[in-house]
Amino acid sequence: MARLALRIDAVLVQAVIAGALSFAHLHDLADAAGQNGWKAWAYPVSVDLLLVAAWRRLRSDGPSRLAWCWFLIALFASLGANIATAGFLNLTHPPALLRLGIAGWPALAFLGGTLLAHSTRHETPAPPAPTALAPEPDRKPEPAPPPTPEAVTADAQDDAPALPEAVATPAMPVPAALVDHARKVAEAHQARTGSPIDTDTLRVRLGVPPHLADAIAAQLT
Incomplete structure (x- = not known):
């Protein structure tokens, strides 16, 4: 535990020294x-913040061209300053290109910080994996329910041959004289009783069989 704490402190001290020198x-x-x-004093803060923002974008969203581009720009600015102050440039009379780069750095750093903070990574969502359809179990055909008595009766009636229609029997011919006599009997009965004569009374008065009485009554109506 003590060795681990010592190692962490050494790393932090090394980071503080390197950051202070840069x-x-x-x-x-x-x-x-x-x-x-x-x-x-604002220039080193701007460079270090851009470097940290680009590195955080790489750690959180993964590698991207935008994050790598601004990370390398900030790293180049930091390393360039370390090398330039090591005696490679005459800082008493700095070149015009160095003055131009220092003067344009705030706008460049602002652009990089804005893009890193507000740009989103567009990724095409992967299509969902097709789900395997479970095979349907073999289903045996269910037996048909037994026919009900009503259905059997209806089927039997449907299958039964149609009966021929009853042939209408022709009306029995009645002599005209018998019809006239029956009409007189019926009129006399109605005058006496006030109601029309029925078939049975007419058959008794005329003394004819029932079928002949029916035929006579049909012609009287």
């Missing part, structure tokens, strides 16, 4: 390029 080099370079006062 911070100082960036300050000296900006001050040599004509950025005096608080502006010289």
Whole structure:
């Protein structure tokens, strides 16, 4: 546990020393390029923040061209300041290209920070994997229910041959004299009783069989 704590402290100390040296080099370079006062201290803060933002974007969203581009730009600015302050450039009379780069850095850093903070990564969603359809179990045909008595009776009636229609029997011919006599008997009966004569009374008065009485009564109506 003690060795682990010592190792963590050493890493932190090393990070603080490296950050302080890089911070100082960036300050000296900006001050040599004509950025005096608080502006010289703002340049190293801007470079380090852009470097941290690009690295965080790489860690959270994965590798992308945007994050790698701004990470390399911030890393180049930090390393360039460290190398420039090592005696490779005359900081007493800095070149015009260095002054141009220092003057344009705030706009470049603002653009990079805005793109890293507000741009979203567009990824095409993978199509869903097709789900395997479970085979349907073999289903045996269910037996048909037994026919009900009503259905059997209806089927039997449907299958039964149609009976021939009854042939209408022709009306029995009645002599005209018998019809006239029956009419007189019926009129006399109605005059006496006030109601029309029925077939049975007419058959008794005329003394004829029932079928002949029916035929006579049919002609009287």
